[in-house]
Amino acid sequence: MMSLIISEIKSNIAVITLNRPEKYNAFNREMALSFQKTLDECECNNNVRCVYLTGSGKAFCAGQDLAEITDPDGPGMERILKEHYNPIVTKIRNLNKPILAAVNGVAAGAGANIALCCDVVVATQSAFFIQAFSKIGLIPDNAGTFFLPRLIGVQRASAFMMLGDKISAQEAERTGMIYKFFADKVFTKEAEKIAFTLADLPTKGLAYTKRALNKSMENNLMQQLSVEDELQQMAALTKDFKEGVAAFFEKRKANFTGE
Known part of the structure; x- marks a missing residue:
């Protein structure tokens, strides 16, 4: 039986591939629960220092399999949100390792x-993004109404969500929706290069940065300064901080271990 989530470790990078290519990697219950399990395994595996998320075939992910939603014997909308997608978004944001979405x-x-709730998002030049919900009378979920306005502003987010525009990779980069796009022929090489860079950086420091960014979504200035104080003190106790300082003074490349 074909695995709907393919996971393999490559040099401290967990490569997770959404694998329903015949359905453009649309999620069903089995795939969503398997993805959650894989994220949990990445969290617990100390050898994993970066997660690389992509899709098999021509698509990254076409969203929810509508056949499952309309199936009278299916899980239904409430369970799909509460048991599939909300836990996925939460696990991505709480993962103590950087996660790169390589939108193929x-x-x-x-x-x-x-993709947009991941830490770094890159796309191949021929990729595109679409908030397809309005086309079927639904609202954006998976924290889309949370992250997209913060990435590109309320006006653009509102238009993209209501009109269901097809957003090219070039426009996504220009508006700040994603980090970068790359030409199709070099996309995999360039995306993997970023993943290897992330995996070689101080893992705990990146996790604390991610935690600070999460808190910044809800804090005022004084609260955020307090968060930075706490996390910076924690970062200063890591072995990687000591190694980074030593490498700076010794004028050499730091050898971070993620500790």
Whole structure:
């Protein structure tokens, strides 16, 4: 039986591939629960220092499999949100390792918003993003209404969500929706290069940075300064901080171990 989530470790990088290519990697219950399990395994595996998320075939992810939503014997909308997608977004944001979304094709609906809640998002030049929800009378979920306005502003987010525009990789980069796009022929090489860079950096420091960014979504200035104080003191106790300082004074490349 084909695995709907393919996971393999490559030099401290967990490569997670959404694998329903015949359905453009649209999520069903089995795939969503398997993805959650894989994220948990990445969290617990000390050898994993970066997660690389991509899709098989022509698409990154076309969102939710609508056949499952409309199936009278299916899980239903409430369970899909509470048991599939909300835990996925939460696990991505709480993962103590950076997660890179390598968008290799269309990212639509839930697929687009799962990508956008990752730490770094890159796309191949031929990829596009679409908030497809308005086309079927739904609202953006998977924290789309949370992250997209913060990435590109309320006006653009509102227009993209209501009109369901197809957003090219070039426009996504220009508006700040994603970090970078790359030409198709070099996309995998360039995306993997970023993943290897992330995996070689101080893992705990990156996790604390991620935690600070999460808190910044809800804090005022004074609260955020307090968060920075706490996390900076924690970062200063890591072995990687000591190694980074030593490398700076010795004028050499730091050898971070993620500790």
